[in-house]
Amino acid sequence: MTKRADAKYKIDRRMGENIWGRPKSPVNRREYGPGQHGQRRKGKPSDFGTQLKAKQKLKGYYGNISEKQFRKYYAEAIRLKGDSSDNLIGLLERRLDAIVYRAKFVPTVFAARQFVNHGHIRVNGRRVNIPSYLVKPGDLVEVKESSKQAVTVLEAVGLAERDVPEYYDVDHTKMTAKLSRVPHANEVPYPVRMEPNLVIEYYSR
The missing domain is CATH 1.10.1050.10 (Ribosomal protein S4/S9, N-terminal domain)
Known part of the structure; x- marks a missing residue:
């Protein structure tokens, strides 16, 4: 592990x-x-x-x-x-790694941070490798061309355990995502x- x-x-x-x-x-x-104390009753x-x-x-x-x-x-x-x-x-939710995770480009938020760090993501055509970068509504986030067929990406897209929230516009054929609006707390699918x-x-x- x-x-x-x-x-x-x-x-x-x-x-x-x-x-x-x-x-x-x-x-x-x-x-x-x-x-060893994990099962102890807590007050x-x-x-x-x-x-x-x-x-x-x-x-x-x-x-x-x-x-x-x-x-x-x-x-x-x-x-x-x-x-x-x-x-x-x-x-x-505007963090770049959060958007990469929400868009199902990767399976976990930890993988999203690594994916961004390694330069696989572009924002408005420019490479951004800072996971905490704040994306604005309307910005185009995309997986760079050479990474679109990566096994991790293809597996993540097929995950059935979570859906893409409605405040993101995601196109898995082009591997692009846009934040259409900033969500309210009660809209986020935790x-x-x-x-x-x-x-x-x-x-x-």
């Missing part, structure tokens, strides 16, 4: 939830936490504990973003007009319940 795969399964077990909805998640077999979490878990779950879902970067998204979310929870999710409002509360303490 690769380090990345190992990391994502650790996140699932630590959260006690299959946060990506993957069929191979260890949580599908046992829902308790890792380690009711405090408000802080609940907020912390909401933050870790959302941060983990997008490829275990660094704390520094995630805090920047919070700062930008509260600066923008409108609902801060919606703004936070909107920023995360396999488990995400609570961005608790993340906002966590940072605004």
Whole structure:
């Protein structure tokens, strides 16, 4: 097992939830936490504990973003007009690696980060290798020509475990994707319940 795969399964077990909805998640077999004390009955979490878990779950879902970067998204979310929870999710869904994952060009969000890093993606005809690059509505994201027939890409397109959200326009024959609009938090198809409002509360303490 690769380090990345190992990391994502650790996140699932630590959260006690299959946060990506993957069929191979260890949580599908046992829902308790890792380690010898994983089955110990836990007390009711405090408000802080609940907020912390909401933050870790959302941060983990997008490829275990660094704390520094995630805090920047919070700062930008509260600066923008409108609902801060919606703004936070909107920023995360605009990440280039998130779009590559949502468009089903790759099987996992970790693979999406690596795919972008290795220069397989172009935005408006220009190569972009920064996973955190924020795509604007209307930008054209495409897999570069020499990567369109890669086994990983072809397998990901055929995955039945998730669908492409309606706020992306994806053409799998051309391997292109466009963000048609920035989504609201309740439109994003998370396999488990995400609570961005608790993340906002966590940072605004």
